[in-house]
Amino acid sequence: MGRSIWPKASSRRVGRSLEAHAVLALSVSVLIYILIVTGTLSVFNREFQRWEQPDAPEMATISAEAAERAALLVFHNEAEPSTHLYINFPQPDLPRTVITTDTQAFYARADGTVGGPERFPWTQFLLDLHYYLHLPHILGLTVVGAMGVFLVGLSLSGLLAHPRIFRDAFTFRRGDDRVSLADLHNRLSVWTAPFHISNALTGAMLGLATVLAIALAAARYDGDLEAVYTPVFGEEPALEGQAGDPAIAQSIRDLSVRHPDLRMTYAIMHDPGTDGQHVQLIGAHTDRLIFGDYYVYDAKGNFQGNTGISDGSIGQQIAGSVYNVHFGNWGGTPIKIAYGLFGLILCTITCSGLSMYFKKREEKGRPAPRLAGGWEGVVWGVPAMLSLTLAFAVSGGEGPALVAAFWLGLIGVAGAGGWIGKERIRFYGIGSTVFGLTAAVVAHTMRYPDELGSAAVLPVSLFLIVVAALLGVVLFKVEQDGKGPAEPASPALKQAE
Amino acid sequence: MGEALWPLRLLVLALSLGGAASLYAAWKTKRSGGFAVGLGWLLLLAATICAAFTTGADKGAALGIVTVIACAAGFLSFEALRNPRRQSKPREPKTAEKRSGLTPAWWGRRVFVGFLVGPIAGLAALSVTALLYVSLANAGLSASNNLVVAFFAFPLGWAGLAVWAGFDEILWRKSAVIGAALLAPLPLLAISG
Numbered sequence: 001m002g003r004s005i006w007p008k009a010s011s012r013r014v015g016r017s018l019e020a021h022a023v024l025a026l027s028v029s030v031l032i033y034i035l036i037v038t039g040t041l042s043v044f045n046r047e048f049q050r051w052e053q054p055d056a057p058e059m060a061t062i063s064a065e066a067a068e069r070a071a072l073l074v075f076h077n078e079a080e081p082s083t084h085l086y087i088n089f090p091q092p093d094l095p096r097t098v099i100t101t102d103t104q105a106f107y108a109r110a111d112g113t114v115g116g117p118e119r120f121p122w123t124q125f126l127l128d129l130h131y132y133l134h135l136p137h138i139l140g141l142t143v144v145g146a147m148g149v150f151l152v153g154l155s156l157s158g159l160l161a162h163p164r165i166f167r168d169a170f171t172f173r174r175g176d177d178r179v180s181l182a183d184l185h186n187r188l189s190v191w192t193a194p195f196h197i198s199n200a201l202t203g204a205m206l207g208l209a210t211v212l213a214i215a216l217a218a219a220r221y222d223g224d225l226e227a228v229y230t231p232v233f234g235e236e237p238a239l240e241g242q243a244g245d246p247a248i249a250q251s252i253r254d255l256s257v258r259h260p261d262l263r264m265t266y267a268i269m270h271d272p273g274t275d276g277q278h279v280q281l282i283g284a285h286t287d288r289l290i291f292g293d294y295y296v297y298d299a300k301g302n303f304q305g306n307t308g309i310s311d312g313s314i315g316q317q318i319a320g321s322v323y324n325v326h327f328g329n330w331g332g333t334p335i336k337i338a339y340g341l342f343g344l345i346l347c348t349i350t351c352s353g354l355s356m357y358f359k360k361r362e363e364k365g366r367p368a369p370r371l372a373g374g375w376e377g378v379v380w381g382v383p384a385m386l387s388l389t390l391a392f393a394v395s396g397g398e399g400p401a402l403v404a405a406f407w408l409g410l411i412g413v414a415g416a417g418g419w420i421g422k423e424r425i426r427f428y429g430i431g432s433t434v435f436g437l438t439a440a441v442v443a444h445t446m447r448y449p450d451e452l453g454s455a456a457v458l459p460v461s462l463f464l465i466v467v468a469a470l471l472g473v474v475l476f477k478v479e480q481d482g483k484g485p486a487e488p489a490s491p492a493l494k495q496a497e
Numbered sequence: 498m499g500e501a502l503w504p505l506r507l508l509v510l511a512l513s514l515g516g517a518a519s520l521y522a523a524w525k526t527k528r529s530g531g532f533a534v535g536l537g538w539l540l541l542l543a544a545t546i547c548a549a550f551t552t553g554a555d556k557g558a559a560l561g562i563v564t565v566i567a568c569a570a571g572f573l574s575f576e577a578l579r580n581p582r583r584q585s586k587p588r589e590p591k592t593a594e595k596r597s598g599l600t601p602a603w604w605g606r607r608v609f610v611g612f613l614v615g616p617i618a619g620l621a622a623l624s625v626t627a628l629l630y631v632s633l634a635n636a637g638l639s640a641s642n643n644l645v646v647a648f649f650a651f652p653l654g655w656a657g658l659a660v661w662a663g664f665d666e667i668l669w670r671k672s673a674v675i676g677a678a679l680l681a682p683l684p685l686l687a688i689s690g
Binding site for chain 2: 016017019020021022023024027145146148149150152153156157160168169170171173187188191192194195201204205208209211212215216218219220228229230231232285287288289290312313314315316317318319321322325330331335338342345
């Protein structure tokens with residue numbers, strides 16, 4: 001064999017980078033894993049929303065007049081005047097119109113009448129878990145942002161620790177030992193690096209934005225938070241004499257004429273009904289990564305200008321792209337599927353990394369069977385508890401009950417993993433996931449029998465059944481391989497006992 | 498418009514596949530594959546640039562990167578499936594190594610490093626970022642661009658310090674570096690803020 005063209009890495013650098021990689025991974029892998037799983041599912045949050053409430057009124061578009069009528073109907077029926085009023089316009093992946101106030105949200109029908117209240121408890125639970133880990137909002141966002149930072153750190157230290165990153169670009173030796181795990185972990189990490197680095201970084205930016213803004217406001221603007229954000233997201237126009245109902249329909253019609261290429265996503269009425277009220281329409285530019293631009297109108301429907309996210313400074317355009325890059329909603333269904341697969345790969349990278357650590361300990365004569373079992377409990381406990389809470393939500397569970405069920409269940413599964421060992425907890429975890437998914441689909445079908453064939457239900461129900469069936473095959477294989485619950489505990493666990 | 502772009506989209510796919518194939522071929526030779534490696538990266542770069550013309554430049558480039566990752570993942574899967582599954586050799590169970598750690602001092606050091614990597618490195622990165630923001634504002638950078646620089650600098654700075662804290666073996670040195678990053682900007686912020 002000839003001389004390699006690849007540069008040699010310093011063994012000291014590799015060793016130290018591996019140490020840094022391990023320190024970070026062992027500290028935060030549980031929370032990072034939860035965020036990756038929930039983030040992967042969150043890419044499809046609109047599909048889950050539709051599935052959870054399939055009988056909501058749907059439409060491809062809504063007329064400006066109907067949207068205004070529904071919005072004002074909801075606004076005038078509020079017990080307390082709402083400081084903001086939102087219209088979510090129908091989108092290809094969520095063809096529904098929703099009117100939201102400070103306290104509640106209702107569906108609008110295509111004729112401008114108001115339908116029932118919006119209700120998707122499991123999707124909300126999932127999003128709250130991904131955004132805040134169910135902690136108080138600013139604290140939760142900051143913790144989630146910090147996890148994004150550590151994922152960036154893991155990517156950096158992983159790349160530094162990779163002595164033969166180019167030489168081994170496609171090496172993949174299949175098997176069930178540590179070499180195979182290392183190949184799986186390293187190859188997937190390297191080739192999907194653009195995805196997981198950009199996702200971790202944008203997640204960190206979104207999560208840490210509040211803390212950063214507080215620090216910058218203190219350092220530069222005497223604590224004025226608004227002064228930090230205004231250059232990017234614009235300032236509220238100083239308007240007077242605007243009292244009365246806002247001319248929402250007039251604003252919508254005007255924007256459709258000015259920018260016929262835009263897809264309207266939201267209308268936001270600030271301080272509706274008051275003297276200083278104004279209307280912001282968010283128009284999505286379908287050929288861009290930005291979430292859209294704000295087009296501002298006074299209450300009479302006169303155009304005041306746009307914020308500049310689409311055509312302003314490069315900083316505004318980058319800031320406007322962060323959300324979409326993170327959540328993968330910039331390229332329709334193909335990009336959502338790609339994000340779903342990349343998310344699944346990131347789950348595999350996380351799991352294989354920790355599995356390598358435990359294998360290495362075993363090989364060094366320092367097995368940690370309880371810790372390994374606990375980690376396996378987390379790996380399979382998260383999907384198990386998500387699927388069981390889905391079944392619970394479809395059967396009527398919501399809010400704090402879902403949160404409590406998830407966290408108590410996960411702690412229980414992780415604890416049980418440490419007690420009964422990784423093989424057994426894997427079996428029970430997969431089994432519970434299969435049961436949860438099947439129960440969710442059965443309960444949903446019983447609750448909405450007339451909607452079974454609808455576009456809101458069929459794709460998601462089929463997907464859940466296919467996942468359950470695939471996991472069922474895995475479960476069968478685990479049993480066949482003699483790693484099921486009937487098998488005695490591993491020698492290491494026995495030794496630990 | 499959409500119809501007219503199909504040839505360009507197919508070209509993006511072809512360039513991505515060609516680039517990944519070239520890198521795969523270079524890897525297979527396991528020796529002086531410098532030309533194939535260069536060609537591979539060049540084709541992948543060309544795929545990303547061409548993709549930028551299929552729609553808006555930012556969205557197009559992102560689509561190109563997703564296509565490149567998907568093609569590389571395809572070759573990786575091919576390589577994985579091509580290899581027969583190896584049987585791991587049964588290993589002699591090793592006797593447990595005597596561990597020197599697990600003393601209160603060892604635990605104390607671990608907890609301290611945890612704090613160093615987490616909140617202390619985070620505050621240090623925040624402090625440096627605030628100084629960078631104020632300095633760039635004083636230098637005349639527009640507020641929106643400056644804010645985005647800060648958005649990137651804070652998490653990247655924190656991640657860099659966290660990796661450094663795990664990388665460096667000498668506790669006092671990493672504590673000093675992170676401590677300096679935390680404290681040094683504060684008087685400068687007081688003066689220039």
